[in-house]
Amino acid sequence: MGTSVPIDDSLSSQCFTPNSICYTTNNNINADEIPTIDYSVLFSSDPNIQAKALDYLSTACHNYGFFYLVNHGVPEYVFKSVFKAISDYFEPTVVEDRMKYQKKSSTDMIRWELRSSAAENREYLKMVTHPNYHSPSNQTTFSETMEDYYTRMREVVHGLGKAISKTLGMEESFIEKAFKLESGFDVSAMNLYPPNFKSKGSMGVPDHTDPGFFVSLIQDINGGLQILSHQGKWIDVNYMPSNAILINTGDHLEILSNGKYKSHVHRVVVDNNNVKRVSVATLHGPSLDAFVKPAPEFLDDALPPNYDGATYKHYLEANGQHLIDVQSNIQQFRHN
Ligand SMILES: O=C(O)CCC(=O)C(=O)O
Numbered sequence: 001m002g003t004s005v006p007i008d009d010s011l012s013s014q015c016f017t018p019n020s021i022c023y024t025t026n027n028n029i030n031a032d033e034i035p036t037i038d039y040s041v042l043f044s045s046d047p048n049i050q051a052k053a054l055d056y057l058s059t060a061c062h063n064y065g066f067f068y069l070v071n072h073g074v075p076e077y078v079f080k081s082v083f084k085a086i087s088d089y090f091e092p093t094v095v096e097d098r099m100k101y102q103k104k105s106s107t108d109m110i111r112w113e114l115r116s117s118a119a120e121n122r123e124y125l126k127m128v129t130h131p132n133y134h135s136p137s138n139q140t141t142f143s144e145t146m147e148d149y150y151t152r153m154r155e156v157v158h159g160l161g162k163a164i165s166k167t168l169g170m171e172e173s174f175i176e177k178a179f180k181l182e183s184g185f186d187v188s189a190m191n192l193y194p195p196n197f198k199s200k201g202s203m204g205v206p207d208h209t210d211p212g213f214f215v216s217l218i219q220d221i222n223g224g225l226q227i228l229s230h231q232g233k234w235i236d237v238n239y240m241p242s243n244a245i246l247i248n249t250g251d252h253l254e255i256l257s258n259g260k261y262k263s264h265v266h267r268v269v270v271d272n273n274n275v276k277r278v279s280v281a282t283l284h285g286p287s288l289d290a291f292v293k294p295a296p297e298f299l300d301d302a303l304p305p306n307y308d309g310a311t312y313k314h315y316l317e318a319n320g321q322h323l324i325d326v327q328s329n330i331q332q333f334r335h336n
């Protein structure tokens, strides 16, 4: 990361007040910029405004695969409480408490790891947060704070399900039905960079895409996350507006849309042990029993299905992994 850039409050006040229409003035997005989507405008009662907002969302999904979401309804105090709860949880002196969630059984719904190697440098806690919420039983404040955040995020999952369905030219319940979102399988990773035992290299998390509908990411400080654009250029996520949520579309939107909306490679670099960064990356997936395949509406003679269908559970376990690993296996399901 080298430099870390404080979260920029001025960006949000300049551009993202509820009535400012960033998406109309910013249609020629600079290739290095990450598009910003105003969530509230996607549901505007004015059909013209809503159509323009959906148009912009479609560009963001098609040309980028990631965007900042603002005016999403999750209040600022929730973000502050989440970062405090996670920082307290990762308190270095009580690491023994966390170790009991180290990999033990294939049915674990909570997993703690401390990775400190040339390949990966982070401490993380992963929890299955939906359809059933799991959290460490002896951490009441932490568990309640995080549950509040995840419950609010479920509203956003359903909202983006509707909006993104429309951008695909489908009825608004299309994604909801295809992914059985009501029982969608969510796994959240709370990450601390560098880990308390210091990094042993510059890689926080190596290059990867994520499975699922999309990943929502929040962070307490800018700097470290990089996304590979369609043009093959690494973009630094350095100017995330305060209280924004970074949305990164996942493998299953790619499969469902037969490659129209692609999931994007990203990574985290941490070459500076002086800067502490906390992030929460939540993978919002289809239901484990949802069979996801390219929808017929995205197929024709010139565009046959480019992915094999599978249940989400089968997809996640295809490489012998445990569900909570939520690793991408898209190369096994993609034809070319
Ligand atoms: O911490 C971050 O910025 C991203 C983490 C990530 O990509 C993941 O957990 O899948």
Ligand SMILES: [Fe+2]
Residues within 6 Å of the ligand: 208, 209, 210, 215, 266, 281
């Ligand atoms: Fe990721």
